Amino acid sequence: MWFLEHAWLIPLIPAIAFFGIIFFGKKMPKGGSEIALVAMVAALVIAGGTAKQWIDYNDAPPAESATHAVEGAAVEEGAVAEEGAHAEEGAVAEEGVATEEGTHAVEGAVAEEGAGEEEHHVAPVRHTWTWWESGALSFTIGSHIDGLAVMLLLLVTFISTLVLLYSTEYVRGDRRFTHFFASLVLFSSGMLAMVLAPDMSQLILGWEIMGLCSFMLIGHWWEETANSKAALKAFLTVRTGDIGLLVGTAMLLGIFKTLDISKINEMAAAGEFESKKVLMWAAVALFIAAIGKSGQFPLHTWLPDAMAGPTPVSSLLHSSTMVVAGVFLVARLYPVFHVGLDINLLGQSFNLIAVIGGITILIAAGLAFVQNDIKKVLAYSTVSQLGYMMMGLGVGAWVPAVFHIFTHAFFKCCLFLCAGSVSHTASHHSFDMKKDMGGLARKMPVTFATWMVSTLALCGVPFISGFFSKDEIIDSAKYNGYTVFYYIGIIGAGMTAAYMTRATYLTFFGKARGAAAHFLGEEHHDEHAADAAADHGDAHGHDAHDDHGATVAHGKPLPFAPSDSPWQLTTPLLILGVLALISGYLNAAPLGKSWLRFEHWMISSAGLPFGEHDPMALPHPPEFKWMNTVPGLALVALGFLVSLFLCRGLFGDKAFALKGLTSRNKLAGAGHKFLVNKYYLDHLYEKVIVRGITGPISSAAYWVNQNILDGIVNGAGKGGRRTGELVYKYVDQGLVDGIVNGSGSSARATGGALQPMQSGKVNQYGALLFSAAAIGALVLVIVNS
């Protein structure tokens, strides 16, 4: 149990590394990146050990704590540790047996029991240290290990490690190389501290550290105004949500008289609160925080702008850390939301979380169509997937939503890193798919292959990770009576397939354009080099590292293009690609109940038992039937085909369409000849279909985004200013100034009279002081005698 008890090391090591990098990084041969990597690997190892021990602990929990409340856990750990020490040496085999028995028992319970049965409640392992106490209120810091925490610890440390490795190459030579790694490490540390939080105060601490670091990282290349504006926007938008977090936490403190997360969850699940209405408002306030952090509908605008940061930052922020924090908050305090918002009540088919999640799915997916920046496509895709997670939580599908965090982290991180790899190696630091990419599949096999796997996972193609999580969210929505959200879910899935097909096509197929053409050695005009040089100045700072720029420059063809990015870039890609492929099998519902390992490990963290239509209980996960997936898969296929069709028409050139087809003959099938011959239809498609349907819708969404939402904000600002002007004119100038001026002039007259006293001579001041004191003393003596 060593790891379970020392899990607090996981955030601590990166935090220490942060100071190490800040103070000594510049003197190190590799600019501090080695400290960062070592620290993150150490954290990863501890997180891995913790996960292993948690699985053991979960399978064979100590007898007392299995059914008991949380408070007991800390006390019982001593016993557990001792038992563990005894058992470790000799009785490995026995433990294995016990583990199996435990699982069987649980499965038996699942199979036999119907409603309202508490099953397999494993108390979390907690270590807390109170650092401030005032009356009944105490603030603690420490570690709270349960399934959810372990999952995210492992995820965050793992992805951070890969991203750090990737960054060593990606930002090599950057002028703030050391600071970049320092912020990255501190950022991970903040996320880890938040994940481990046993107490709302630690959660807020980690949450705010992340907010600060995201500001530093997004604005890493702050020399360009756009970048620093994006950083500010991210920070301020998230801060807006943070008000909700503080208010919500204060309300929780008011309701439950404690900040302890386990106790809050327990009391909420047991109905130990006075007013449900207050609880609901607390949940709403906390959800506002989640909206801000996780880029949900009204506050999602910061997330695409945050792409101004370096790509590793985008991939870390948008896969496993920053944006997941909001989902984590909801998942962590799930009983509060579940009870407060009546998620599993009979006949309930709408609630705030589901509605916001659903809107986010559609809006973000729509916006992803009109983006030319590959990272912005991915950013909107992230927003949309976060919408799925929120919707999952909103419809009571806790396990699938949490599982979607898990799978999404791998494939989305992989996609971002692929985009970075393309930009770093092929497109000369440009992220513009239309200008600087295309046809890259041939030259970048590793990047292409991992991109494809991740894309398929994102689209929810069966037997790849995303399918298992996303499909289950959609399924649960239908099963739990949230029919509207079921349709939103499958439509969103279709749209995901469509926009990802577009992005894939533009990046990897078709005619190579701009910088990519140079990279491929296909076209070499000077204009293109100039274009590329002009383009890549716009959004991305990349001041320092123009290593391969030298080989590309001056319109010369590349003598030979490197076949792919350097190993520091491809290794993380490969690892993540493999995980994107297989991570879904941890909770593969289609393969039967025994594959639901993830659910088994996680479910005690939800804080609620399963039950039928009871606000105090989670709905049962739906029975998996292949029939249920058919509509969703059909829409995915439809989206894929339509998008492919359009892309070929729109972006494929005659000559290059043929060329592109040779590489993907099977995908296009017999349709390609039709397409090539109907070349003039392409314009029709572009003008009628895209401009007529997708264009307006997406533009409308974009317009809503830019004008209405921003307009509200600006309007509020303008209204405030108008009011301010009126107040200034009449109240200020007329009334207040009159009073002020009057008192001013009288003060001036007094001052004039007293002016001689301010002689500036120390002796006179002394004389005044002492004579005043003497007279005061005299008065006191006279009065008292």
Next chain:
Amino acid sequence: MLINEFLLLGAALFCIGVYGVIARKNAVLVLMSIELILNSVNINLLAFSLKHGDVAGQTFALYIIAVAAAEVGVGLGLVLLIYRNRRSIALDELSQMKG
């Protein structure tokens, strides 16, 4: 011994110090007068300390001595600075703060 003997001595020193602060023009002499005042306070503190049998008075007398040393250090530093800038430490010429 009457306590009043010491207290009156302290009072006398205090008043002489006050006179010095008011009447002296030379900054160093003003500082000396302030030392007189501090000493009179010390005498008072020690007298009351003995009267009440409590050593807290002695403790504070010691603290006053230490603070007075610091005060003299800083005060003379200031005086030197003024002298260096103006070639004079006559206080009534230092009236830039006149209102």
Next chain:
Amino acid sequence: MIALANDINVAQQVGFGIIALVMIVAAIRVVTSNNVFHAALWLVLVMSGAAAQYLLLAAEFVAVTQVLVYIGAVMVLFLFGAMLTRASIGGEAGLNNKGYLVGIPVALLLAGTLGYALIDTFRDERLPQSFETGNLADPAGTQAITSVSDSIFGDYLLPFWALSFVLLAAVIGAIVLARKD
């Protein structure tokens, strides 16, 4: 120290009277002397007298500190200050301003008020001979010193720390102020 039966120690009284007289005269000379160096030397006399009074008040440690810090250190500072500001050794005019017109009334007013209040309040209350109400078994006063140190490093530790910071700040401040840049 010979304690008389009627609890009035004549030697002490006489000693106190002489020292107090010297101190007052010296103090008056401090504030009236026309020579900065003389004023400083008169001040030494006042300080020494105060140290003697501290002995009479059974505060040996404070007396020793007074001698060391005031007469030893602070007076040296004063003399340096006087020399560095080119005070003339032979005495000079213009050390006083017109302040005596204000100073004398204020000082007299204060003296009158204080004197009246003190005499009125304490009349003929007596001081104990030493701590522990006249117990002379501890002539060296070691016990008093012990309790002073207990007090400094016990009850009043926090002011002690604060004082350390004040001294540090004063040292730094004095250096910054007085150095030639």
